Amino acid sequence: MTTASPHGDDARSGGPPDLARRLAHALACAAAEPALSGVLLFDLDPRLVRTVADLFTLLLTGEEQPAAVPFTLGSESRDEDLWTRSRLIREADGLAFRTEPGPLVHGDGRPGPPPLAVVPDLGRLSVAGMRAAVQLLSADVAVVERTGLRLAARPRTRWLAACRSQDAGRLSPHLLDRFALRLPVAGLRLPPLETLLHPDALPAAWRAAALHGVPATRVTDDTLTRVSDLLGPEAGARRQLALARLARTVAALEGERTAVPRHADTAARLIGLAAPERRPADPSSGPEEAAPPPAPPDATAGDGGRTFADGRRDRARRPARTGEPLFEPEPAEGLGPASGGAPNGPATPFPEDETDAVRDFAPLRSPWQRRTGASSARGPVIGTRRARDLRDIAHVRTVREAALHQRVRRTERFTVVPVDLHSNIRAGTPERLLVLVLDHTCRGDDWDWQESLSPFLGWAYTERAAAHVVEVGGAHAADELRAESFAARSLLDPRLMPALYRPAGRATPLAHGIDLAVQGLRRAFRQHGAGLAEAWLVVVTDGRGNVPLRASRTGRLTAEVGVTGVEDALTAAAGLGAMDRTRLHAAVVDAAREPYGDLPFALADALGGQVVPGRAPRRTAGGEGR
């Protein structure tokens, strides 16, 4: 990746580039229309998050008012940081304590500009943050029922999130679907804010609408049909509704009282969606059509409208037809950090439809783990107890305890004494994790691998570790091209024992198994912050994977396999290299099968781990074939 500044200089061109202009237009729509409160930018340069947030804030609050500082959510965000805020207030008779709505809901039910929440990396957002997003975005009512606070109001907070398009497939579609406005912005270069906010780029009427909202606007039936064509038959209802609302807002910003199909086209262009050719019967096409950016000579769009400007949509399955490109890839526009502005990611507002990444396991559920060590400071609060130190004090509980004794103490002011102090009891968060990758096709009838695994299982049992089991090549797998996995609270989970003795199937999707394990580990380390103290990845295999990763992901085996299955496994294993090796250990239990007896060693090298002898090697003249 280039290190060129993403903050462009527009002096030579005389105005902001198209992508920046579209972004500003989209943000103005999101500011003006509460139903478009969630903005998700794919492949935004991390250095631009702050600038885009500043732009959004300026649109929401106007330049006359002091800009509120946007609230940032990340991997460390907890429920108590998001929903409530404890305040000490000086009053005439001393300090008073009050619980107020937290940063995500403090603007609800109140006048003034809506607050802005910024998620710099949606892929790394904590579980609490993701759950908050699911509860608030696109919701009719936000309900908060937390200690000291009851609230039910229409959510007003606008969200600005950034996400790498390659992470989109990992995330919960349930979460992604809540963001009404999504833009691919790979290669975005932003001119100074004053250029973007100049009336030539962002008309004064739009800025006024962003501040005060837009008037009621009618949407014609033709426009809805156009929206449906643009998104295609497979699009969910939320996407259609979001694009229709965007078209309505675009029309309202232009001062129109009725949204017509061309507004749907403009809306599609705004979010980087390509459109199929307009039907000739459509009366709104023609002279009133806004001029699209010039089409690249090879631009294509697919049937049903679900194609994108980069033509990445599965052309093999769908007949291609000439389209009307509404979104110009960066090279022709000279945008982007690299010379020529090559896009860094797929230019589609719905990358999760295109990606072949594997989804996280139950990403919106609070993790359940047990622990042996000191109580965790990061899990969800499940109660309070008398404090033993000053860490993680439960303020409300403490004040409540103090309140009970005020009359007895006969002090003039509200007094909190040490005996009132209570701290939170928190549910366990991941502290230790055993990830087991079991390649059933390497076990054979001559080896009971439990003996080789017992040191690891013993560690996991005594440390109360959670277990994540990935099964490769089981006889009863739903799809033999794919590995299967499950997460268990502990080794005592009833699914574990059958998993250890599953009969072998025909295929060995080892690469997929390693990939699942690496993803599980990455999620455990990333999203649960510093909670994970130690993790072991134990792979029992002979290394002879025979299913390429792509075949596992797509579910189709299309070409000769050759060594791809093995190479993909090594590549997937290398993904572990960047993780915190002081807390993560890896081991490969060698099944000692011939030929290719060195594969487990190669895998251990790629994982950065050690090889543990498993089955006693038994060499025969012809080797052992599978």
Added chain:
Amino acid sequence: MNAAAEGPRILPYSRVVGQAELKLALELNHVVPRIGGVLMAGTRGTAKSTLVRAFALMVHGELPVTLPINATDDRVLGGWDLDALIKGETRPQPGLLEDAHTRGLLYIDEVNLLDDHLVNIILDVVSTGVLSVQREGLATAKQLSFGLVGTMNPEEGGLRPQLLDRFGLMVTAGQLGAEDRHRMIRTVLDFEEHLGGSDETGWLADAERDTAALRDRLERARQNVPGVRVPDDVLRLCAEAATRVDAVGQRGEIVATLAARALAALEGADRVEPGHLLRVLPMALRHRRPETAHGGTFGWGPEDQDRVADLFPAP
């Protein structure tokens, strides 16, 4: 503190497009509250939450008692009003379970994402019918009874079998066809347009009138339920159908009978016919089949229907 609620902007119940099964389940549960609640499963964007809120607004005139997935246990169980405590007053603050008892219904959005410790609390109360609080200077035990209404997206994980069984009926939201989807978007945009401007065409007034007519129909059915007879042969049919689908426990049969009775009342009949039972069987039994109770699919397919079809006379 209690923050004031801004007026909800929920699509009127009579204007929610499609999802006939979801609507029917809510209506049956209202006509015979002893059914014990409704679980709605469906993929994203199928108007599950909207439907529940719109229904509550229609029949109660206010939003349902809602348990958010991140509620704290003192708000669920009840405790002290903090602002009053600081002023030296002791004012108990009822929890959501008590509120639900008063209003008959507890709504849990994204119920499959609810934290385990809250699920345990709810299970304790709904299975014993007693809310016992012995903490923070409170010592109370109250008899509570309420129906559970939950919505969930099965893509995000399942429910514990014990909790699943506590929902009287379970329905799955289907995806709308192209025409219905067009109507749905048309309706939502019309609703927003009329809310934002003047209701010159009377759109909102028409919707309110239709909703009121629906409410009256439900109230009439509620009053008529005691007069609806349940013949013995329908009870036998119900027991046989539950056996055929290997329903776990007996709650399924009881709920199916109650729901069939409610349906008969809704349709103005004075006795339950086998056809009433056949229509409500999937709602009452789909989540009590062994494969569903242990994390399988919620679908009620043709093979499920075939297992019970020959019990019922052909229509």
